[in-house]
Amino acid sequence: MAFPKEERPVAALLVPDILALLDDSPGDVAAETEELHPANLADIAEALPRERLPEFMRALPAARAADVLEYLDEELRSQLLEEMTARQAAELVSQMTPDDRTDALEDLEEERADEILSEISGDARGETERLLAYEPDTAGGLMTTEVVSVPGDASVDAALESVRAAARAGRKEAMYAIYALDGAGRLRGVFSLRELLAAPPGSRVTDIAWQDVVSVAPSADREEVARLTSKYDLVAVPVLDAHGRLLGAVTVDDVIDAIVEEQTEDVQRLGAVEPLEAPYFQASFWSIARKRAGWLVLLFVAELLTATAMARYEATLAGALVLVFFVPLIISSGGNSGSQSATLITRALAVGDVELRDALRVLTREGMQGLALGAFLGVFGFARVLLGGESSSVAMVVGVTLLAVVVTGTLVGATLPLVFTRLGFDPAIASSPFVASFVDVAGILIYFSFAAWLLS
């Protein structure tokens, strides 16, 4: 998916003004930028000359500076947190939402994160340490602990007062959902602010709360959280411990980020690259080389079989050298149709349009696609060879091989993702290059054995 880069008019236009303010009256920076969305403030911060950035951050009230940190480029954020004193850093991160605070500290060297943590006071420190204990890409690692809950047996009026008090206490996280808990802190129901406001006077929370609540354990991976968010149109997914007690919630903005990152991993795998786990320019040269070399060597070794296969048919080759001219054409046609099949099936598996039990249906369909497309290309190939002045026998070999190789391609391309899924692996491992290697060897064998048979 393409998130086209915007023009950044906001940041670009305002940078000169901000710099002027920093020079002449830094005390006015806060007021001048008061109405800006934090994401735009972060754009400005990213557009400023790097050496003036700390100055800019200091000119903002701590709460606003914390907002900026929530939206700032991660690399830049880590640099700033390293440069300032541990106490300054602690003051800022304590004002971030718990989930963003956790992310910010996770990106730092463990020593530095500990330094900052030790400067955070009491409750907030404990809360942060608990969140840091979870694996980053799980519900526990993504969640915020700032959630609003009320006793399940409360009256609607009391609940409203409770919510109002929480809102006034300056909680930053939006109140997407209100959770109804029992005496032991277990989740009993959920309702929205809208439903609370619409409730008739005198009713109780149990009257308005939905009991069929979608929830996850802290260990749930982010794909599961994303699936539930998408299926149930949620804006927050509650996270419960083994006893059903409410620990926190993963909000939809973090789910969207998770979806985009998961997509990046999948796309990279489909291109035969081990997931970089970092933006392109932030990943180091040698880490990228390593993640590519793995696949390149594996595919190279597999492809060596084509050399061995061709060597076996040396006699046939020598007898009709023209056969050789069409080798790239044949193996690329198999590889291309295989790529298409692998792409379609991998994606369909990923979004749930195809399930393992559909395997037979899929293979039948893909096999027939292979026949249709292979016959089409086979005719082209046959014609090309004849037009090149070769014998109709050679043309026949090329044409029929094309058909066979395209069918092989579609079947292999469809089978590999299904097999990987069955074995519990990510189907995206069945990348285009992977499928092509399989099909190349098969293609060489089909081609030359058919040629040897027909032309002898």
Next chain:
Amino acid sequence: MAFPKEERPVAALLVPDILALLDDSPGDVAAETEELHPANLADIAEALPRERLPEFMRALPAARAADVLEYLDEELRSQLLEEMTARQAAELVSQMTPDDRTDALEDLEEERADEILSEISGDARGETERLLAYEPDTAGGLMTTEVVSVPGDASVDAALESVRAAARAGRKEAMYAIYALDGAGRLRGVFSLRELLAAPPGSRVTDIAWQDVVSVAPSADREEVARLTSKYDLVAVPVLDAHGRLLGAVTVDDVIDAIVEEQTEDVQRLGAVEPLEAPYFQASFWSIARKRAGWLVLLFVAELLTATAMARYEATLAGALVLVFFVPLIISSGGNSGSQSATLITRALAVGDVELRDALRVLTREGMQGLALGAFLGVFGFARVLLGGESSSVAMVVGVTLLAVVVTGTLVGATLPLVFTRLGFDPAIASSPFVASFVDVAGILIYFSFAAWLLS
């Protein structure tokens, strides 16, 4: 990304119970399923024997049946809307949220949609017709018109009463954001229910509303809406007309669906398939074949150049047949490294990690990746040829060509997405097969001209 298919325990367990109820006491179906989330009710509907589905829908109150339609598989939803009378259909769809109602009618034949529309009364019909007039994958086509707005100069107490009244009027759409309008209906600010509740008594809407509002025009494409939602952590993006008047809002659940669909398009393009625009099993056999044939033929025609190139070097080939054994190995190595580069750069462009102005940096980096990886593979290739008993000259040709072909691959693979972006095309067109075809021809030329030079 993988949304692993759940076990569907809810639906599977309840289907026998639901069928029993339908047989014995259909009037109890509504009460028995009252607490279920609509998405789970839709799961049950999809799991029922097809012929009992209309009966099930009739056993539900119209509002619940409308909920089910909002989550039901699209194919099934269209079938149901075709089978019932236009009046019954109109009763159900009028109770859906405007954005889902529009989606449901868009999926029907125009005639049928008109029939149903004519049975919808007054205001709702006009609203639906206006929404249907927008292109489906734009902000206008995705938005709902059920949004809550208050006058910008209202007091916070009046605003709260207004919101409460709207909540009680049974509006289904969650109240993600409250919009502050001026006398002419133009959007002046936005705030959340939390901010409304937290406001000190006696304050006015202007005190709590954010003026730096992110908004889009109805014509904005869904990628732009998704980008803004992700960047600003929004739960709804307001849609304004040319005069700044509020028309509606796109909610985050529809944005998530749009992101997943855009991803599917991109992944399919990267696999050399024209986007299917439908789930795998719903797309017709021949439409898929057509969308694949286009690319296959194009790539086939491009690959024909390899046959022509090899024919030119017939003498060299005849003189050292062993060269031929390594052709697949060489061209696949170039294609694989090219696929890797194309994948990395295309994805980086899509998520904004790389921009056009980074082109020189990218090409330098990719060229160096090519040198590192190509040298690595070249040594492998050299060794393999020697171990096969061939002369060191041939081994040299193979090894050096591997280096050259891998560098060519990385450079071509990185360049194509950048060029496509510059020309305004989707960089994902630079699919693995596309890049491989370019590199194959270059690889053949490099290989045989080097061989001709060294071995003569």
